[in-house]
Amino acid sequence: MEPEDVEYEPVSVKEVLAEMKDTAELLIDLAYSAVLHGSDEIAEEVLELEERMDVLQMQGRMSLLMAARTPDDAEALAPVLGVVAAAEKISNAAGDIAKIVLEDIGLPDALRAAMPEAAETLVRAGVARDSPYANRTLGDVNMETETGVRVIAIRRSGDWITNPDFETVLEPGDVVLLRGTDEGLSTVYESVTGAEYNTPVLAEPTIEDLERAVDAIVLMKNMSEVAVDLAYGAMLFDSEGVAEEVRELETEVDQLQSRFEAWTLQAASRVEDPVQLRGLVHLATATEVISDAALEISEGVLRGIDAHPVVAAAVEESDEIIVRISVGAGSDLDGATLADSEVRTGTGMRVIAVRRPDQPTGKSGEWVVSPGASTRFDAGDLVIAKGTRAAAEAMSELAGNPREYDDDN
Structure with a gap:
């Protein structure tokens, strides 16, 4: 793929940052889906998006360099350059994951069968001219409500x-x-393309302890994604506490990768063809890079540099926003667990973390990162969640409080 020529032109840094954030999140989803389903087509889409991200990061850097005229400007904009570089790092990591498929680096055939998250599949489909969906809005076709299938992205003329x-x-x-x-x-x-859909065939695991190894990679993936979300939250709320949680997650992912590498070396002596494990090593390495990028996003906050307003504006303008909501006394969330409250199914919001209130002794409140179904909400908790604006409003009603953006703890 020939790189696209890029020349300086005035662009909105806010819009570039928002698009980079959305693109990075989509790239992670696509890259893992390509690996799990062995899809060359989805892997190719990852590389197309990676090329777009390269253009965005160049445009962002040039605009930021043009904006820095004084030492104060340089100090304020340095963390923004870090955000641009981190999004590009996520893009490159996603490209490396996609190449596991495209370059046949080596991956156990039974990987998808061992995946605990294989309930949902991602596929690529071209809209046929005679499709019943053609020239209709998503609201009109009501696809998600009637079939449970969601259109997460569309590529149109590049x-x-x-x-x-x-x-x-x-x-x-x-x-x-x-x-x-x-x-x-x-x-x-079949309605979109006019062609028959072939359900992927699952292979049986042939490597001892493969499920345990894949569980480790899934945990690394989930923790890295949460770290990225929290990192943008740290910038949005200028919160050192949230940034510290990002650092903790990055450390945990490093430790998981180290243990995974040890398992791979041990497993190599037990399999007939150790080369088939190369892809797992590449997958774990790229996943760890994503957590490193999350730490880069929040580094300015960790170093005491005030978050630049343009980053907060970009996060708020992206397709999925990150909000912080206080749980009100007597609200539907007060005393309910994450499962009981049905936040995800009822509102569409994904809870990233919960911060307990500060203690009377002066001790800072505890953070609960990646809360599970049994996590309980109580009055005074601060909930960091991600979703659409409409979903955020619905969750605010459950919590009995408007969204809050000004707390810096």
Whole structure:
């Protein structure tokens, strides 16, 4: 793929940062889906998006360099350059994951069968001219409600639409990325493309302890994604406490990678063809890079440099926003667990972390990162969550409080 020529032109740094954030998140999803389903087509889409990210980071850097005229400007904009570089690092890591598939680096055939998250699949589909979905909005076709399948992105004439909404029109020739169960995807894929959907065939695990190894990679992936979300939250709320949690997560991912490397070396002596483990090593390494990038995003906050307003504005303008909501006394969330409150299913918000109130002794409140179904909400808790603006409003109602953006603890 020939790199696109880039020349300086006035661009909105806020818009560039927002697009880089959305693109990085989509890249992570696509890259892992390409590996799990052995899809060359999805892997190719990752490389197309990676090229777009290269252009965005060059535009962002040039605009930031033009904006720095004094030492104060340089100090304020240095963390923003860090955010740009970190998003580019995530993009490169996603590209490395995609190349595991495209270059046949080596991966156990049974990887998908061992994945605990294989309930939902991501596929790529081209919109046929005679498709019943063609020239209709997503709201009109009501795809997600009727089939459980969601369009997470659309590529149209080389441009990407990430997180399309109900008003987005599906046009003939669009390439759509669909996520859902195999049953729902079968119906939607055939309606979109006019071709038959082939359900992926699962292989049986042939490597001892493969499931344990894959569980470790899944945990690394989840922790890295949470770290990225928290890092943007740290910049948005200028919160050193949130940034410290990012640092803790990055350390844990490092430790997981170290243990995974030890398992790989041990497993190599027990398999007939150790080369098939190379892909797992590449996957773990790229995942660790994503957690490193999260730490880079929050580094300015950790070093006592005030977060630049343009980063907060970019996060707020991205397709999925990060909000902090206080749990009000007597609200629907007060005393409820994450499972009981049905925050995810009822509002569409994903809870990233919960911060307990400060103690009377003066001790800072405890952080609960990646809360589980049994995590309980209590009055005074601060909940950091991610989702659409409409979903954030719905969650605010559950919490009995408006969203808060000004707390710096």
